[in-house]
Amino acid sequence: MSCPMCEKRAVPGAQAFTEEEKRNGIRIALAGNPNCGKTTAFNEYTGAHQHVGNYPGVTVEKKEGWTSCGGHKVLMVDLPGTYSLTPYSMEERVVREVLAPEDRTERPRAVIDIIDSATLERGLFLAVQIRELGQNVVLACNMMDEARKAGTVIDLDRLSARFGVRAVPTVARSGEGLDKALELAIEEAQKEAKPLSISYGPDIDPALLKMESIINDRQLLTSRYPARWTALKILENDDVVRAQVQAADNVAGRELAAIRDTLAAHLASTFDTTPDAVISDYRYGFINSVLKDGVVRRDDTKDRLALTDKIDKVLTNTVLGPLFMLGVVYFMFWTTFIVGAYPQGWVENFFAWLGEVMTGVLPEGLVQSLVVDGIIGGVGGVLSFVPLILIMFLIVSFLEDSGYMARLAYMLDRVMRAFGLHGASVMPFIIAGGIAGSCAIPGVMATRTMRSEKERMATMMTLPLMTCGAKIPVFLMLTAAFFAENQAGIMFAITLCGWAVALLVSLFLRKTVFRGESTPFVMELPPYRLPTLRSILTHTWERGWMYIKKAGTVILAISVILWAALAFPALTEEQAAPFEAKIAAFEAQISPLEEELAALTAQLEDADASSRADMEKAVADLAARKDALEEQKAEAENALASEEVRNTCGGRIGQFIEPVFRPLGFDWRTDVALISGVVAKEAILSTMGTAYSIGETDPEEPDSLSAKLASDPGWSKTVALALMLFVLIYSPCFVTLVVLKNEAGGWRWLFFSMIFNTAVAYAAAYAGTVVGNILWG
Amino acid sequence: MSQMNLRQLAPGQKASIVKITACGELGRRIRDMGLVPGMSVQVLGKAPLRDPVALRIEGSTIALRNSEADYVSVEVR
Numbered sequence: 001m002s003c004p005m006c007e008k009r010a011v012p013g014a015q016a017f018t019e020e021e022k023r024n025g026i027r028i029a030l031a032g033n034p035n036c037g038k039t040t041a042f043n044e045y046t047g048a049h050q051h052v053g054n055y056p057g058v059t060v061e062k063k064e065g066w067t068s069c070g071g072h073k074v075l076m077v078d079l080p081g082t083y084s085l086t087p088y089s090m091e092e093r094v095v096r097e098v099l100a101p102e103d104r105t106e107r108p109r110a111v112i113d114i115i116d117s118a119t120l121e122r123g124l125f126l127a128v129q130i131r132e133l134g135q136n137v138v139l140a141c142n143m144m145d146e147a148r149k150a151g152t153v154i155d156l157d158r159l160s161a162r163f164g165v166r167a168v169p170t171v172a173r174s175g176e177g178l179d180k181a182l183e184l185a186i187e188e189a190q191k192e193a194k195p196l197s198i199s200y201g202p203d204i205d206p207a208l209l210k211m212e213s214i215i216n217d218r219q220l221l222t223s224r225y226p227a228r229w230t231a232l233k234i235l236e237n238d239d240v241v242r243a244q245v246q247a248a249d250n251v252a253g254r255e256l257a258a259i260r261d262t263l264a265a266h267l268a269s270t271f272d273t274t275p276d277a278v279i280s281d282y283r284y285g286f287i288n289s290v291l292k293d294g295v296v297r298r299d300d301t302k303d304r305l306a307l308t309d310k311i312d313k314v315l316t317n318t319v320l321g322p323l324f325m326l327g328v329v330y331f332m333f334w335t336t337f338i339v340g341a342y343p344q345g346w347v348e349n350f351f352a353w354l355g356e357v358m359t360g361v362l363p364e365g366l367v368q369s370l371v372v373d374g375i376i377g378g379v380g381g382v383l384s385f386v387p388l389i390l391i392m393f394l395i396v397s398f399l400e401d402s403g404y405m406a407r408l409a410y411m412l413d414r415v416m417r418a419f420g421l422h423g424a425s426v427m428p429f430i431i432a433g434g435i436a437g438s439c440a441i442p443g444v445m446a447t448r449t450m451r452s453e454k455e456r457m458a459t460m461m462t463l464p465l466m467t468c469g470a471k472i473p474v475f476l477m478l479t480a481a482f483f484a485e486n487q488a489g490i491m492f493a494i495t496l497c498g499w500a501v502a503l504l505v506s507l508f509l510r511k512t513v514f515r516g517e518s519t520p521f522v523m524e525l526p527p528y529r530l531p532t533l534r535s536i537l538t539h540t541w542e543r544g545w546m547y548i549k550k551a552g553t554v555i556l557a558i559s560v561i562l563w564a565a566l567a568f569p570a571l572t573e574e575q576a577a578p579f580e581a582k583i584a585a586f587e588a589q590i591s592p593l594e595e596e597l598a599a600l601t602a603q604l605e606d607a608d609a610s611s612r613a614d615m616e617k618a619v620a621d622l623a624a625r626k627d628a629l630e631e632q633k634a635e636a637e638n639a640l641a642s643e644e645v646r647n648t649c650g651g652r653i654g655q656f657i658e659p660v661f662r663p664l665g666f667d668w669r670t671d672v673a674l675i676s677g678v679v680a681k682e683a684i685l686s687t688m689g690t691a692y693s694i695g696e697t698d699p700e701e702p703d704s705l706s707a708k709l710a711s712d713p714g715w716s717k718t719v720a721l722a723l724m725l726f727v728l729i730y731s732p733c734f735v736t737l738v739v740l741k742n743e744a745g746g747w748r749w750l751f752f753s754m755i756f757n758t759a760v761a762y763a764a765a766y767a768g769t770v771v772g773n774i775l776w777g
Numbered sequence: 778m779s780q781m782n783l784r785q786l787a788p789g790q791k792a793s794i795v796k797i798t799a800c801g802e803l804g805r806r807i808r809d810m811g812l813v814p815g816m817s818v819q820v821l822g823k824a825p826l827r828d829p830v831a832l833r834i835e836g837s838t839i840a841l842r843n844s845e846a847d848y849v850s851v852e853v854r
Contacts, residue, residue, distance in 0.1 A: 088802045088805065118837065119835065121811055122809075274804070276805060280813065281813060304836065305833070305836070305837075319825075410824050414828045520807070520841075521829055521845060522807055522839065522845060524839055525838040
């Protein structure tokens, strides 16, 4: 995008751009309320020249992009959508950090504030605060097309004159007015920034003046914030700024706090109010004075929200609302897990094929095993989730951008609140464990849309407790072995159990680790809109790519480590010798039999009718003998495999921890399987199969393993129940753990999830053992 | 004209906000969304479980919990 117009105008008294800015781009920030069309505008401005990352330590997306205007290179920063600049949410703290960074060279030169023309007051409420922070602002009055259609006329010239900020009518979807807004922003960027100063009335103004003089005298944070802004934040009891002030100058901090306390006491006794309430009332008062005498003329016969209201009458109706919701959830599952299974299968097949190719290319041995089982197996496992994540985010982005997601939270908040969660926790829960075949990974990633921190953490940490697609084969195998008469009922009970455990644990976490008042629900139900394909695709791709990048690197390392744990140390030759001798002995018996069988079969073809019957019988006998021997040989091979597992680090750990799990009825073989289940829950069955020496078990057909366990004296209904409960609850798989670490923002959450969930699982499984003993003796 | 709690407002009824008694984060959130004295408000509907409640405030729809609505006093016109 370029606009030749700005080249013509020379700005008087300009603050020249530095060489660095000319090279890297002039920093311009895009701010605005949620749902005001800010992201659409950002995409219009920057096109494909975007870079998405995270702000350090938090999961707020950091979006930057490049564009140009009148020969200037512009680095555009898309800020998260907020209504205000309080310290209460991550998004708002991030906006403050970006607009007034510690390093002054990173400060944006100007801000384009996007405002939804239908909610001018609310938009200006944010604009006033950005101006108070000392930023030069250009207002982009967006969605003007909708406003025109609704018969709303806004006198932008008068608004600009009264507010002291230039305003441009825009339609982000079509790009209308965006050039002009950027052009003005570049002009603003060259002006000296003078913070807005408005009156806060006879009680607060004198206090502000006093505080400002203290702040200016002591040069308190003045290189970062305007003095009046710091004073306002102290009056508003802003924890973050108060801590910064305290850290910078202890004495001045106490002096300022004393002024605040005196004022607060005065306001409480005379008007029964608080400084922050008065400040916000005066801000709205200022906005009303800007908008008075018909700056905005609305046509009362036309209602922009008439259609939205009609749709809401149906979609949030007491009866139809929940029904429609069920339909949406069902559709989402069907698409994600049934349709998504095809591309997932392709990815899996591709890696299986790659594994085969590498098996052929590489010589047999450790390197082959590392590449095929460790690297290709591990990375393939991670990438096979990518289609599911992409499809799920395609739908979630659509639901979000269309406005329906907010309605879901609205309808189910009452239920989720009972467990210390938020209405917006519903979606992640449904994705992670709503029905068979779901997965915690996209669920954890979907918590990004939640804005309340404590509820978000509690949601994230409890999602892995639900039944996911990979745990189901374990339940199927165990129910087939021990509860064959009521398999469906037990499976259903396990799913319900997952929900119950997740909700109860989140209630527990909200009372302990994430203790605190519930975050206010107050949220906007945005007007229904048809999302643009581009914004949905961009959104989906960004999230998918982040998953591939971050999970891919860590998972690669972890899968190599776990591969090594289950491969080393190998059996020594002496240890393996007795097993191999046995196998060789069977082979020696089998090969002459095979030859004999081949000879007899050849004779049979030429034989006449009289001797035919006898010969057929002889062939059948021979074949039966051969089959019996081959079975014995397979058993010997499985015994070797079992011994190999027993000898590895993993196997030794399994034996080492056996006493811990004895009370639950698990032996070392189950313990090894549980350890490998931390890599991927699918691995539980195959490891059990190997350890119980029945060869590799196909998770799709676990019949042989269930038959084995059903006849094993160490196993009973009680042990099966304990194992099912344990598998349901214990440590999430590594991909989930890594995603958790990224989303929760720290390694400690990875370890917390591993240890805490395993402890809960142990308790639940032990309770299961007690109940089982009572029921089945 | 009678003053009452926002929770007591019937669906469809219009009123104007008189006072917000919430402080701290809740107070900020309510005010940030444009619920300030003088604004007119109308109850659009309630969620299937009768909580939260959806309000029309100046060109937008805002939802808040019943317990949060208790902090908003309104005056029916």
